[in-house]
Amino acid sequence: MLSTEVSFPRKIQSFIRRQGRLTAGQQHALEHHWKTYGLDPNADYDFAGVFGRHAPLCVEIGFGNGESLAQMAAANPEIDYIGIEVHRPGVGHLLMLLAERNLTNVRIYCHDAVEILEKRIPNDSLSGAHLFFPDPWPKKKHHKRRIVQPGFIALLSKKLKAGGYFHAAxxxxxxxxxxxxxxxxxxxxxxxxxxxxxxxxxxxxxxxKFEQRGIRLGHGVWDLIFSKA
Structure with a gap:
């Protein structure tokens, strides 16, 4: 079963849990593939042991429906990926993709990404971290909910190894x-x-698909890549 228990203290969150309705395929994936790909937010892991090898490790924060993460994992089998997402339909969709494509280099947390970084990702361990299209919280009164804040970047910089990078879009x-x-x-x-x-x-x-539609409509996309010395 997919654990939903949280043992961490409450704080301002950069997301709202809009669980949405699970499709039959997503529900089936959660029931049958979580044991293969899921990680317990209350457990400590040796990720080399989890993946059965020593390889570069990347984290994707808020992977949405998982399409991009599955594509990256398939295109880069030499890299191990940890995806973090709070919304169960997105987790279920990614589980479907991983099982369909028989991908073995992805594991998933269904939990708050900041808490996972704080408690479960060792310092100096990540080769890369991705944050693609986070909620912009456009209203000024909601800016405090934006995930990219000085404290978050300071935390993330501790988790990156020398030469590791953070890519946001x-x-x-x-x-x-x-x-x-x-x-x-x-x-x-x-x-x-x-x-x-x-x-x-x-x-x-x-x-x-969302980005492709935006480009057709003339919308811009901005990428940022920062590396750790």
Whole structure:
């Protein structure tokens, strides 16, 4: 069964649990594939043991329906991925994709990403961290809910190993500019853009259907990649 218990203290969250309705396929995937791919947020893991090998480890924070994560995992079998998502329909959809494609280099937490980073991801362990299209919380009174804040970036920088990177993308320009400002203030991270601003989308980040639709409508997308010295 998929555990929903939380043992961590409450704090301002960057998400609202909109569980939504599970499709029959998502429910089946949760019931039959969680034991293979799921991770318990209350347990400590040796991730090399979990994956059965020593390999670069990347985390994707808030993977949505999991399409991009599944594509990246299939295209980069030499990398191990941990996906973190609070919404069960998205978790169920990713489980379907992993089982259909017989992917073995992905594991999943269904939990608050900040708490997983704080409690379950060792310092200096991540080769990469991805945050694609987080909720921009556009209203000023909700800006405190944005996940990209100085404290979050300081935490994330501790989890990256030397040479590791953090890649964020947003289709909301004010939030992208906010992320650029916050990241630029973190002394442990350096912007990989020679111009000191946004980057071109790297080939490893798949275009989502939502993003493709936005591009057709003339909407912008802003990528940021910062690395740890």
């Amino acid at each position: 947003s289709d909301w320009q004010p939030y992208a500019e906010h992320m650029l400002a916050v990241l630029s203030e973190q002394e442990k991270l350096a912007n990989t853009s020679e111009a000191g601003g946004f980057c071109e989308r790297p080939a490893y980040r798949p275009l989502t």
